Amino acid sequence: MPQLARKNETTSIIFAIIVMSRVLFFDTETTGLPKMRTVSALSKPDNWPDLVSISWSVYDDKELVEKQTYIIKPTDWVIPDESIKFHGITEQMANKTGSDLTVVMTMFKKSLEGCNLVIAHNMEFDRNVVFNAFKWRMNLDPTTFWSYGAELCTMQKAKAELKKPGKGFxxxxxxxxxxxxxxxxxxxxxxxxxxxxxxxxxxxxxxxIWWSRWS
Structure with a gap:
């Protein structure tokens, strides 16, 4: 990324934190890991995993105004045993209690509207998972409504703050x-x-963590 673009992105995040009134937190559970993590979900189909579950909460001036959690009903994909061991959601459970991907992600898209800041722990992973759903399962271009400058990864922020010795990517x-x-x-x-x-x-x-540590 060019230095100017990186500076503008950092400035956008700082500005969003300063003036924020509406914040969205989200997390995903998936069918597994990407085949090639360095390849964006927008660049290649069938590389990033599909959604098994998604949850998000929206806060307006630190007050919870929306909380949503959904299991996604699988259509053209399966939930492997390896991922079931991680999140506990079986294919039988997802087929019985799951919701339609398009319906859920349309609601998620609407919840994003008007948010000054979007927060995830491991943003790169979660963003690519939802981008994969929008792009390849719904034929929508998420870059038309997703603001990169308004996103924040608490995993990256904590890594830079705590500086604990160990192995990174x-x-x-x-x-x-x-x-x-x-x-x-x-x-x-x-x-x-x-x-x-x-x-x-x-x-x-x-x-x-966010409200106690950084807000």
Whole structure:
């Protein structure tokens, strides 16, 4: 990214934090991991995983005004056993209780409107997952309504702040990424809530961390 573009993006995020009144937190559970993580979801179909579950909460001046959680009914994809071990949502469960992807993502798109800031823990992953859904499952271009300058990744922010030695995504990176539960413990000095790896639980943990640590 050119230096000027990077500076403008940083300025946009700082400005959004300063003036923010409406914030959206979101998290996803998926069918797995991308085949090639460095390839954008907009560039190639069948590379990024499909949605199994999505949860989001919207806060207006720190007051919760919307909370949504959905399991997605699979249509042209399956939920592998490997991912079921992670989030516990079986294909039978998703077919029985899941909602239509287009309906859910249309609601998510509407919830994005008017938000000054969009927050996720591991934004690159979650953004690409929802972009994959919009682009290749719904034939929508998410760049027409998604503001890159208004997004913030708490995993990247915590990594830069805590500077804990460890392995990052790049071999030369001396600091590790901080997991959501680890960040919760560091923030509140107590164990995180149970029921890990569900989108709604992780959104709730994420918003608690944000308001306590950075707002």
């Amino acid at each position: 790049h071999p030369s990176d001396p600091y590790k990424f901080i997991g959501l539960d680890e960040l919760y413990t560091d923030t509140f000095q107590k164990p995180p809530p149970p029921a890990a790896h569900t989108a709604d639980r992780d959104v709730d943990v994420l918003q608690q």
